[in-house]
Amino acid sequence: MRAMANLSRWVTDIQFLAERSVKTHMRHLVKLNASLEKDAHLSRLNEALLEKRLSELEGIGSTRGAAYGLTLARINELALLCAGTYADQCEVQGLGDLLLNPRRILVHIKGMPEYVVKERHTGLTEQFADVAATKVGVVGWLRDETVLEIKEKALLPHLYDRLCDSRVVSHEYLDSVKIRSRKIADLSGFLASGHFSNGLEFHQWYQHAGDADKEFVDSKFCRFDTRIFFELGNDFQKTLRMKTAQRRFLGRMKIAPTIPQGGIVGFSLTH
Numbered sequence: 001m002r003a004m005a006n007l008s009r010w011v012t013d014i015q016f017l018a019e020r021s022v023k024t025h026m027r028h029l030v031k032l033n034a035s036l037e038k039d040a041h042l043s044r045l046n047e048a049l050l051e052k053r054l055s056e057l058e059g060i061g062s063t064r065g066a067a068y069g070l071t072l073a074r075i076n077e078l079a080l081l082c083a084g085t086y087a088d089q090c091e092v093q094g095l096g097d098l099l100l101n102p103r104r105i106l107v108h109i110k111g112m113p114e115y116v117v118k119e120r121h122t123g124l125t126e127q128f129a130d131v132a133a134t135k136v137g138v139v140g141w142l143r144d145e146t147v148l149e150i151k152e153k154a155l156l157p158h159l160y161d162r163l164c165d166s167r168v169v170s171h172e173y174l175d176s177v178k179i180r181s182r183k184i185a186d187l188s189g190f191l192a193s194g195h196f197s198n199g200l201e202f203h204q205w206y207q208h209a210g211d212a213d214k215e216f217v218d219s220k221f222c223r224f225d226t227r228i229f230f231e232l233g234n235d236f237q238k239t240l241r242m243k244t245a246q247r248r249f250l251g252r253m254k255i256a257p258t259i260p261q262g263g264i265v266g267f268s269l270t271h
Contacts, residue, residue, distance in 0.1 A: 045082040069168025070236040077229040084222030090202035104152035
């Protein structure tokens with residue numbers, strides 16, 4: 001019901017803007033935000049979709065201003081939700097791709113004018129296994145003959161950098177992003193220490209764990225939701241009509257990130 005109501009609002013906003021003398025990029029931002037509303041479901045979220053939405057935002061052309069910053073933050077919220085869910089489900093590869101694994105790495109080989117693109121889910125020693133007879137030899141060759149260049153960071157670090165560069169969202173919001181990213185990484189490290197090979201193995205262990213173990217693991221779960229995503233959407237809509245309105249995630253509002261019991265990050269608002 002909430003999704004249908006929100007989509008109705010975005011359609012209204014698109015019609016509202018069409019009747020006004022508004023720059024083209026603003027109309028595109030409204031349409032992009034309408035798409036994000038449809039995306040705010042775990043069944044739809046994945047790295048490819050998030051990258052597509054970020055590319056659409058970059059294609060609009062405006063890289064400053066409240067509407068741009070709020071849209072970027074909404075994409076970031078969906079990325080955090082996706083990564084947090086991967087962590088909760090012990091989906092190691094999906095989580096690693098969003099948080100740690102660079103999307104594009106170039107391997108520069110000494111004496112060669114062309115670079116080689118690293119295969120993202122293949123180790124360097126495996127990708128270049130034919131350069132030496134032994135693994136030790138491959139490691140030595142990589143150390144002595146290659147230089148790695150990260151061209152595209154993992155999506156969450158990249159989004160955080162973009163949010164900082166936008167100079168639109170508040171420092172408090174950026175702090176909340178760091179807190180949630182750290183919680184995702186902490187959960188990932190905890191699960192890795194348990195040597196679970198996949199989500200099924202973890203959930204089988206969890207079903208048979210004792211109450212104390214379950215309580216401890218429950219305290220580690222992310223369990224993020226879409227509340228901040230929709231609050232950012234409300235603030236975006238306000239930017240369409242009130243140029244001077246003070247919005248919660250912008251400027252110097254006193255917004256302090258909090259972590260309620262259960263791990264969902266929220267905001268304590270003071271006016």
